[in-house]
Amino acid sequence: GENVEQHPSTLSVQEGDSAVIKCTYSDSASNYFPWYKQELGKRPQLIIDIRSNVGEKKDQRIAVTLNKTAKHFSLHITETQPEDSAVYFCAASRGTDKLIFGTGTRLQVFP
Amino acid sequence: NAGVTQTPKFQVLKTGQSMTLQCAQDMNHEYMSWYRQDPGMGLRLIHYSVGAGITDQGEVPNGYNVSRSTTEDFPLRLLSAAPSQTSVYFCASRAQPRNEQFFGPGTRLTVL
Numbered sequence: 001g002e003n004v005e006q007h008p009s010t011l012s013v014q015e016g017d018s019a020v021i022k023c024t025y026s027d028s029a030s031n032y033f034p035w036y037k038q039e040l041g042k043r044p045q046l047i048i049d050i051r052s053n054v055g056e057k058k059d060q061r062i063a064v065t066l067n068k069t070a071k072h073f074s075l076h077i078t079e080t081q082p083e084d085s086a087v088y089f090c091a092a093s094r095g096t097d098k099l100i101f102g103t104g105t106r107l108q109v110f111p
Numbered sequence: 112n113a114g115v116t117q118t119p120k121f122q123v124l125k126t127g128q129s130m131t132l133q134c135a136q137d138m139n140h141e142y143m144s145w146y147r148q149d150p151g152m153g154l155r156l157i158h159y160s161v162g163a164g165i166t167d168q169g170e171v172p173n174g175y176n177v178s179r180s181t182t183e184d185f186p187l188r189l190l191s192a193a194p195s196q197t198s199v200y201f202c203a204s205r206a207q208p209r210n211e212q213f214f215g216p217g218t219r220l221t222v223l
Contacts (some may be wrong), residue, residue, distance in 0.1 A: 043214040
């Protein structure tokens with residue numbers, strides 16, 4: 001079955017700097033890759049997703065890149081702000097099949 | 112729309128007790144799933160369902176049962192609670208064809 005590895009487990013950056021979180025997946029048939037943000041005590045919420053027919057997707061300060069050959073994808077956050085502090089999860093699935101998550105990255109943005 | 116709802120929000124059980132965590136969604140989503148979240152372990156899939164009457168196992172199914180008699184409801188049953196099942200449980204449903212998955216607010220379960 002699918003296995004998703006995520007790193008780093010913790011990431012500390014200064015406000016205004018960029019943050020990058022990386023994930024690798026094992027199932028070459030996976031074609032849907034979402035990223036979720038979870039604030040303390042809250043439910044995970046989708047922030048961006050990408051499909052395997054696209055190499056990069058941007059939404060304001062957030063971007064995701066996908067390398068199908070290497071089976072890895074990354075989340076890029078530019079101009080980080082204190083409110084970006086949260087736990088971020090990557091995930092992978094084959095279309096509408098089960099969604100498997102990485103172990104999460106705790107991002108801290110210091111003012 | 113209420114989205115995905117879960118009850119209860121908190122629960123304390125003794126070892127060996129059984130209980131059912133409730134999950135409901137009003138978005139007419141075919142796909143529903145249960146995850147458990149433990150520190151440092153991320154979100155691990157317990158069971159999932161692709162439609163009424165169809166369920167399948169996820170990554171960590173042992174000790175849990177599910178059924179899906181309607182599109183709206185997907186209850187998770189703990190047959191004989193163990194301390195290792197202390198966790199936060201999230202129910203989720205998934206939109207087609209966008210694939211976006213929505214989570215419920217979670218249930219914090221403690222087994223003593």
